[in-house]
Amino acid sequence: MQNNSPILSIRNLNFAYEKELILLDINLNVYEKDFLVLIGPNGGGKSTLMKLILGLLPAPSNSIEIFNKTSKKVLSQIGYVPQNTNINLNFPIKAIDVVMMGAKEDKITALEVLEEVGMQEYADSKIGLLSGGQRQRIMIARALYNKPKILLLDEPTSNIDVDGQQQIYQLLKELNKEMTIIVISHDLSVIMKYANKVAHIHKRLTFHSLQSLKKEFTTEDKHICEVELLQMLGKVR
């Protein structure tokens, strides 16, 4: 699979807010059906990188190519789940209307994606009455509504209890059969269990393929030493 050309390619990307350099010389290739986890310290530039990919922040021209194109039109092939989904909890809106937001109204497709995330019975529920985990699933359904080929998620489990987190990642694993997943996470167990690639971002990007790592760090009782893993990923020195 790695012989194919990358579907997302970032080359020599620098980015600064005002005069503060946030990202320096980022290079990254993402291939079809990758499950890439972005890790790194808060303020290290993970969310900024995601927003640059999405075009929410202006990237220098030609530094980001998606499906070999740089135009904004390819953005419709990307689904996005933002970090904070606890916004506007009093907003009177049904789950299904959140899913169809900003796109053409199509209830059949909306119900299909709600079924995909296991939420079709909540289609007519008010969004504010759902739990954090349920709301996160609605946001994933919204991202899936346009049938994207790449799904970007910014800390999708930060406001959810442990059970809910497992379910979300199980769902992402299913989705990964059909599409590429890029997720920001601090959760190491996730990285080991679901991801095939990991990139550590702290102004610069350090890239790791997990295939070899997993073998190296899996001990006889199949336990992964997180400290050694962290050292390997450059998080601890």
Next chain:
Amino acid sequence: MIEALSYEFMQNALIAGILVSFIAGIMGSLIVVNRMVFLAGGIAHAAYGGIGIALYTGLPIFLGTTLFAIIASLFMAIVTLKQKENIDIFIGLIWATGMAIGIIFVDLTPGYNVDLMSYLFGSILAVSREDIIFMGLLFLIILIVLKLWYRELLAVSYDSEYASLSGINVKFFYTLLLVLSALTVVIAIKVVGLILVIALLTIPIYIAQRLAHSLLSMMFISGFIASFFTLVGLWFSYSFNLTSGACIILVASVSLMLFILIKGLK
């Protein structure tokens, strides 16, 4: 009360009250879900500057107020889109500056002693046919905007970042929202006054927000609730010879308290 309905001024007051209630219900819903109440309040008070300038220069008051309020709303749109973190400061700025400009120009106007109170609390019993035509036009414009762009407005209001990802021109809709809010305020000033506008833009909306399952139903539930407040308030005002705007606000406040007592705070 029934015989009062035979007077033209009373008929005008009722029509104006209901029209303003629905305009405020629709625009108030958008203003509340976008957290722009204070911003709308700022524009409402800044509009007083337009009243002063119109009196001084001899322009029609309605025209002066409209132009001034639209300029204030465009200014706020630019500020909000460029410097979101300082928005509170700029709201305070236009709020106070607009009022000050209005008062200075009224001072400078020879032989004219305008009653500030009538702009704060309005004079719904002095509504003319002309006023009603303007209100009807604004109501029509708002309905057309909703018909054309309801889904876009919904997306921008709920999650503006996601809306811009979906290719919606967030800046345009935000500015449109502010300009329509300014027009709403202007229309309402003469009828119900600056203070009542703020009350009508918030109290019915709070109740409707708890009852509604969509933004659209929230808008029209707010409109019905506001109409109820206006009609009951007018009845008190007429029966006991009290200031209409203040009666309407008190009816709204007492109803809100009852609603909270029954439903509980959330």
